Amino acid sequence: MNTPSHFPLNRRRLLCGCAGLATLSLLGCGQRGDATTSAPAEIDAQSSCSLDGMQLSDYPGPKGQIRYAGVAEVQWFCDSVELLSVLLAPEQVRAVVSVHVQDMGQADWDQPRGHWIDARQALYVLGSKRHGxxxxxxxxxxxxxxxxxxxxxxxxxxxxxxxxxxxxVDLSGGALHDTRM
Structure with missing residues (x-):
């Protein structure tokens, strides 16, 4: 039995409505995520290295952080070499939203805080006498x-x-221990 309706629901109207809702949902997610997740976070007493669990505040030298797409938590690195090793690894396939290291021209080497810069725009000194x-x-x-x-x-x-x-930036030590650099 066919009953009259003011808004007949047909297949085309249903599909168009679903596609419109999906598009609006994706647009809203992208705008919110880009604005809030690309800014660098600040180290606190609980910040620990994503690779080995070391507390960042306990050690000297430049630190790093990566924000991956779809991951709410910052991935911390207690040393810039660890960050670069992960970032440059050929098997790295996760989408990176932002990546930061500390500007050691501004930060205190022994207790670095703040002074975050884009890691892909930074300059690096490898093979120095300073240790992290x-x-x-x-x-x-x-x-x-x-x-x-x-x-x-x-x-x-x-x-x-x-x-x-x-x-x-091989974590086994390779080039970092080369005193001829």
């Missing part, structure tokens, strides 16, 4: 003049992010 939480580290800088001054004082080799290869 895991030993030899990649000192990160926003300004080339500060990085050059660091090289003059502590040695090492200045590199741009794009010039760092995975084998240079």
């Amino acid at each position: 939480s895991m030993g030899p580290t990649a000192a990160s800088f926003a300004a080339e003049a500060e990085a050059q001054a660091f090289v003059q004082q502590y040695g090492g080799r200045l590199l741009r992010y794009a010039d760092i290869k995975p084998e240079m």
Whole structure:
């Protein structure tokens, strides 16, 4: 039996309505996520390394953080070498929303807080005499003049992010222990 209706529900109208709701849902999620999850977080007493559980506040040297798409929690790294090793790993397939390291031209080496910069825009000094939480580290800088001054004082080799290869930040120690850099 066919009953008259003011708004007949047919297949086309149902599909268009569902597609419209899905589109609005996706648009809302994208706008909210981009605005709130790309800003760097600040280290607190509970911040611990995602790889080994070390408390970030207990160790010197540059720290790092990655925010992955679809993951609410910041992934912390107690050393910039750990962050670069994960970020540059060929098997890294998770979508990165943002990645930050500390500007060691501004932050206190022994108790670094704040001064976050985009890790992919940073300059790095590898092979210096300064050590981070895991030993030899990649000192990160926003300004080339500060990085050059660091090289003059502590040695090492200045590199741009794009010039760092995975084998240079291998966590087994490899290139980081090379005193010829």
